[in-house]
Amino acid sequence: MSDTSELQLVTFGLGAEIFAVPVTLVREILDYRETFRIPNGPDYLLGLTDMRGQGVPTIDFRQRLGLSPFEPTQATRILVVDVPVADRVLMLGLVVDRVLEVCSVTSDQLEAAPDIGVRWSSDYIGGVIKRSEGFVVLVDMAKIFSSEEARALATRAAA
Numbered sequence: 001m002s003d004t005s006e007l008q009l010v011t012f013g014l015g016a017e018i019f020a021v022p023v024t025l026v027r028e029i030l031d032y033r034e035t036f037r038i039p040n041g042p043d044y045l046l047g048l049t050d051m052r053g054q055g056v057p058t059i060d061f062r063q064r065l066g067l068s069p070f071e072p073t074q075a076t077r078i079l080v081v082d083v084p085v086a087d088r089v090l091m092l093g094l095v096v097d098r099v100l101e102v103c104s105v106t107s108d109q110l111e112a113a114p115d116i117g118v119r120w121s122s123d124y125i126g127g128v129i130k131r132s133e134g135f136v137v138l139v140d141m142a143k144i145f146s147s148e149e150a151r152a153l154a155t156r157a158a159a
Helices: 147-158
Strands: 006-014 017-022 026-031 045-051 054-060 077-085 088-096 098-106 125-131 134-139
Touching: 006 077, 006 088, 006 134, 026 045, 045 077, 045 088, 054 077, 077 098
Parallel strands: 017 134, 054 088
Antiparallel strands: 006 017, 006 098, 026 077, 045 054, 077 088, 125 134
């Protein structure tokens, strides 16, 4: 009997890199649309996106990871995810270049995050999955935003 567990992931692209988040954190995948701007937010905060009457703070995920800002295309999507922070869950929209697939991986396919000085902080990497077409970086959503950042995003969204 194997003790490997299966993890369902949503994979998405930012430039040439492929990232993934657990499907359990994904609420919706929306077509890209302009956001309602929020003044005085961090550079990566684009504004609010309307999701069935609810304002969702939406960020340029490329910028948050230290990549160049996005340019919307037909494939650009907003991945609405639940981000566990401190004592609550923050709902955020992540603008990504393209959503690729929902896939399953086993825990033994997941390797620890390499500390090789890549372009984004390896603190945000929950692990790496090797696939025939290259690597998929599993994003640790809980570590992407500090508690202070999460509080600031939630406060600006509520204003």
